[in-house]
Amino acid sequence: MKALQKYKRTYILALQNEMEYRTDFLLSFISAGFIILVQCFLWTAVFRSSPHEIINGYSYSQMIIYSVLSGVVSKLVSAGFEGEIANDIKTGGLSKFIAQPIHYFSYRICNFFGGKTVQTGVVLVLFVILMTVFMNIWDFHLRGVQIVLFLVSILFGLLINFLLFYSISALAFIITEVWGVYIAFNQGVYLLSGAIFPLNIFGDTVSRISSFLPFQYVVFFPVNIINGSLTNHETVRGLFVQAVWVIVLMIISKFSWDSGMRKYVAVGG
Amino acid sequence: MSISVTEIRKHVRMFFIFAKNSLLGYMEYKANFYSGLIMETVFLLSKLIYLFFVFRLGIEINGISPDQMMIFTGTYTIMIAIYTGLFMDNFYRFAGHIRNGTLDLYMTKPLSLQFMVSFRKVNFAFPIPNLIAGITMVVLAWRRLDIDPSFLHLAGYIGAILSSTVVTYSVLFLPQILAFWTVKSGSIFDILDKCWDLNNMPMYIYPKWLRRLGLYVVPVLFITNMPSVYLIERLNVVLGIWIFVAPVLSLLAVRLFWKVAIKRYESASS
Amino acid sequence: MSIIQVERLSKSFNYYEKELGFKKSLKNLVKRKSLIKEAVSEISFAIEQGEMVGFLGPNGSGKTTTLKMLSGILYPTSGQVNVFGYVPWERKKEFKMQFSIVMGQKSQLWWDLPANESLYLNKCIYEIEDKPYNLVLDELTEMLDVKDLLNIQVRRLSLGERMKMELIASLIHRPQVIFLDEPTIGLDLISQKRIREFLKYYNQQTKATVILTSHYMADIEDLCKRTIIINQGKIVYDGELRRVNELFHAKKIIKLHFTDEVPRQALTDYGAIMEHDGMNAVMEVDKHDLQRLSKIMLDRFPILDFTIEDIPVEQGIESLYQKDGVKHESLAEV
Structure with a gap:
């Protein structure tokens, strides 16, 4: 048990750090708010102009709920540690992890979840408020199972996103000015995860391609559970695919970091 | 301060030297250039998704056809190129100049201080993808909408872009000036920066109150909408006058605020 | 007629008392204690053309603040300054064209570019014609022995070399008044000496008026016939440094x-x-x-x-500082 103590400590440190910066997190919600605002006005205008009640399988209320929740969820799962990793690699801060008996991966994941614990608290409060509002305006229901499955899928989504960014961070071993790639990757994940538009409005081809990629399981899938646009069967299958992706990405991240580390040790840090 | 022709000529010349120096800096750090290029291209794609979506839908949204939408997105993209190329780097650096005291040094130079902090850096990486995509979209939509490619139309459009450029400068520089009083002007600027995202869509999808707010009070919507509105011939008399008045008014406001701020300036100690 | 005249010049800064703790910060939101710090109070002096004068004083004594007022960066709270006929803080272009300020810790050079690009920029800012520009540039690079460093990126230069470039950039327009704020800070002894030699020679050659602040006694002992010692915003001594001890x-x-x-x-x-x-x-x-x-x-x-x-000069000066050391910062509640 003693070996786990240091990871617990890392987790708690990250938690405290996040408490310090909770206003920053709230502020980032305000900025996300603008995107959500554009989205809501856009959909209102679209549904008003369209002769159809249902567009690409979404009713007006479902679409608004999707837009709001996807904005919130994408903020919650966002990574943001890739810059720190690049810095650790560039300035040699990584060396101390080679020397110390703490695994860098474990350190990062404890750090990540430590920060996310506080953010989840904020998001849950926001979530309850939003749901109450939605249930009062529209004929919208939530079952207990849905909420449980949603939370499970969010957990998986967090893991997938963490692993995606952890894997890509290893690029800093080979590229010196890596920030542009990071931000581009961040924005790419943002798009492909369905944070702006639900992915199925772009037609079957896009849907099919994206179902083979891990990205949609970060935002699109969890939000659709709440939205009620998935059957029970589809939900369970989705959770299974999420689990598979977590395993695949763990292998990928191990591979990319092992080859990066080999290079790092070779140059001498 | 009297403004003479030679002074203006000198400042224009200085601008080109600043631009040249920025370019030389890029040659020194090529990786930075490519990094910026990749990043901005992905951001451009995420903006194009909106347009792609509208074309897939294929209907008029609040009276705006997909082709007209392309005019809006194209203009938005051109304005992003102008903003990121000319202003962004300088605005981000501004608070730092005050904190580090480099502003003190600039202040003693026989050159307009506001000019120097506004145009010292020119970004060459970000505008490239935006400029190419933006102009392509506008030209394509121009053709598809059968707008007469007369000199008058073109001159009018470019004029409107210029007017928008001045408004962009003023609206985004004004909150920067607050850095003279408080170090934490960052969040105000951040929020305004996000307001800019409202331009992802033409103003016609917004309710009237928001449209008025964005045109006349905090003219963020002015920036991309005016040139497009001119092209799709939705310019009424009020907007037609406003397109001339807004840049003058906003620039005056910024200049006045700047003068007050600089007079109260108490340079960083050390 | 002196080239610089300063009369009863004062500058006070407003600042707010910061208290730690959440409760106290909340209280501060409602009612903040505004305090005034007098950085410079009622100093007067005159400097003749071609003089080289040193400002000496401990940290926060007001020497940099005085320099900033002389160069027009700061507005004074009260008092008058006349620098070759101009009021500095009116920031007239004609005034700016004829003086220069060098701050040891702030750079006007473009970090990623060779120094000659920054020099060329200053050529344009100061509207210098090609011929005199090349002449002065040759002369200055010769004197400082940095001719072959002009094409090297500034960030690759050593601290001493960078300071030399900084000096060239500030002198390229042949200013008649030069303010130097800690020009040798952080430099090694040899570089310090080189820069001192240069300044001495330059002052003799061009008859430019130079005001210099420094931490290093050697800078001022070596360069300046006249020293103004400032402590807590006031002039405590004005004269030859060697004769400071005669005060005691x-x-x-x-x-x-x-x-x-x-x-x-x-x-x-x-x-x-x-x-x-x-x-x-x-x-x-x-x-x-x-x-x-x-x-x-x-x-x-x-x-x-x-x-x-x-008695060593340092010791004399220290006693000078301590003479008013009993008085603490004059804080006044507003």
């Missing part, structure tokens, strides 16, 4: 080396003991008593070596 009762220092151990008590009658370790002693002695006392000491003690010295 003339005292001398006697250094003694003994062949045998001499106890401390045996020495107390002859003067103030500064240092003592049995075999050696340093004492401060009144000038008129010097002859009498040294005779007695030479007779009484087993003296191996005996030297008489002046």
Whole structure:
């Protein structure tokens, strides 16, 4: 048990750090708010102009709920540690992890979840408020199972996103000015995860391609559970695919970091 | 301060030297250039998704056809190129100049201080993808909408872009000036920066109150909408006058605020 | 007619008292205590053309603030300044064209570019014609011995080389008044010396008026005939640095080396003991008593070596600072 103590400590440190910066997190919600605002006005205008009640399988209320929740969820799962990793690699801060008996991966994941614990608290409060509002305006229901499955899928989504960014961070071993790639990757994940538009409005081809990629399981899938646009069967299958992706990405991240580390040790840090 | 022709000529010349120096800096750090290029291209794609979506839908949204939408997105993209190329780097650096005291040094130079902090850096990486995509979209939509490619139309459009450029400068520089009083002007600027995202869509999808707010009070919507509105011939008399008045008014406001701020300036100690 | 005239110049800053703790910050939101710090208070002096004057003083004494007012960066709270006919803080272009300020810790050079790009930029800012530009550039690079460094990126230069470039950038327009704020800060001794030599030579050659602030006594001792010592916003001394000690009762220092151990008590009658370790002693002695006392000491003690010295300038200046040290920062509630 003693070996786990240091990871617990890392987790708690990250938690405290996040408490310090909770206003920053709230502020980032305000900025996300603008995107959500554009989205809501856009959909209102679209549904008003369209002769159809249902567009690409979404009713007006479902679409608004999707837009709001996807904005919130994408903020919650966002990574943001890739810059720190690049810095650790560039300035040699990584060396101390080679020397110390703490695994860098474990350190990062404890750090990540430590920060996310506080953010989840904020998001849950926001979530309850939003749901109450939605249930009062529209004929919208939530079952207990849905909420449980949603939370499970969010957990998986967090893991997938963490692993995606952890894997890509290893690029800093080979590229010196890596920030542009990071931000581009961040924005790419943002798009492909369905944070702006639900992915199925772009037609079957896009849907099919994206179902083979891990990205949609970060935002699109969890939000659709709440939205009620998935059957029970589809939900369970989705959770299974999420689990598979977590395993695949763990292998990928191990591979990319092992080859990066080999290079790092070779140059001498 | 009297403004003479030679002074203006000198400042224009200085601008080109600043631009040249920025370019030389890029040659020194090529990786930075490519990094910026990749990043901005992905951001451009995420903006194009909106347009792609509208074309897939294929209907008029609040009276705006997909082709007209392309005019809006194209203009938005051109304005992003102008903003990121000319202003962004300088605005981000501004608070730092005050904190580090480099502003003190600039202040003693026989050159307009506001000019120097506004145009010292020119970004060459970000505008490239935006400029190419933006102009392509506008030209394509121009053709598809059968707008007469007369000199008058073109001159009018470019004029409107210029007017928008001045408004962009003023609206985004004004909150920067607050850095003279408080170090934490960052969040105000951040929020305004996000307001800019409202331009992802033409103003016609917004309710009237928001449209008025964005045109006349905090003219963020002015920036991309005016040139497009001119092209799709939705310019009424009020907007037609406003397109001339807004840049003058906003620039005056910024200049006045700047003068007050600089007079109260108490340079960083050390 | 002096080139720089300063009359009863004052500058005070407003600042707010910051208290730690959440409750206190909340309280501060409602009612903040506004405090005034007088950085410079009622200083007056005049400087002639071609003079080289040093400002000396501890950190926060107001020397940089004074320099900033002389160069128009800061508005004063009260008082008048005239620099070759201009009021600096009106920031007239004609004024800016004829002076220069160098701040040791702030750079006007473009970090990623070779220095000559920054110099060319200044050529354009100061509207210098090609011919005089090339002439002055040649001359300055020759004097500072940096001709072959002009094409190297500034960030690759050493601190000393960078400072030389900084000086060239500030002198390229042949200013008639030059303000130097800590120009040798952080440099090694050789670079310091090179820059000092250059400044001395430049001042003699061009008859430019130079005002210089520095931490390093050597800078000022070496360069400036006249020194203005500022402490807590006030001028405490204005004159030749060497003669600072005349302000005090003339005292001398006697250094003694003994062949045998001499106890401390045996020495107390002859003067103030500064240092003592049995075999050696340093004492401060009144000038008129010097002859009498040294005779007695030479007779009484087993003296191996005996030297008489002046009080070092540093020590004199320190006593100057301490003279008003009792008074604390003048804080006033508004």
